[in-house]
Amino acid sequence: MNLPNVISELVKTQNNFDSAAYAQCFAETAVVFDEGKTHTGKKEIEQWIDKSNKDYKATMEPVDYDEKENILSAKISGTFPGSPIILKFHFEIADGKIQHLKVTE
Template sequence: MTLPDPVQRYFEADRASDPEALARPFAPDGIVEDEKRTFAGHQAIEGWWRETKAKYEHVTEPLESVEQDGVLRVRARLIGRFPSSPAILTFQFRLTGNHITRLEVGL
């Protein structure tokens, strides 16, 4: 599957367990929404990822993607330490230029 560069870098950094590299594709004021919480800016996004990785010890595998109305939806399998593992989640990316401006993670 071919993904836009910032999204590809996001998933590669997640796989490599590198929170700094994971935050780099985001715009400086980029936003992540996950589990009914919002994280804005690189430092907050790194903190979100560290907390989530420590809690769930998850591995993310992108399965398919579709772009519609300016939103790239990536369905991915998450395997980790949580009751419904493995789970299929949708990562909704909004991009501006070569940056992720918003990521919403949900079912």
């Protein structure tokens, strides 16, 4: 599977539970939508993923990538009910950084 560099880096930092490095994959004004909530800017994104890492200890295993639509399907395993689950990560990428991420089932 041929992932853009920034998505490969995002997966690596998630699996290392490195919230600061994870946030560096995003543009300064990036927006993340997950679990009905919107997180705007690197600082909020880092706080969101840090809390998620502590609460769920979730790891990502890419299973498919739609290059045309920039959608990564990944098996997410962690300490949450229903684990593992396949989630879709809808990316907008510009200048090597994630501008927008929406997580769906």
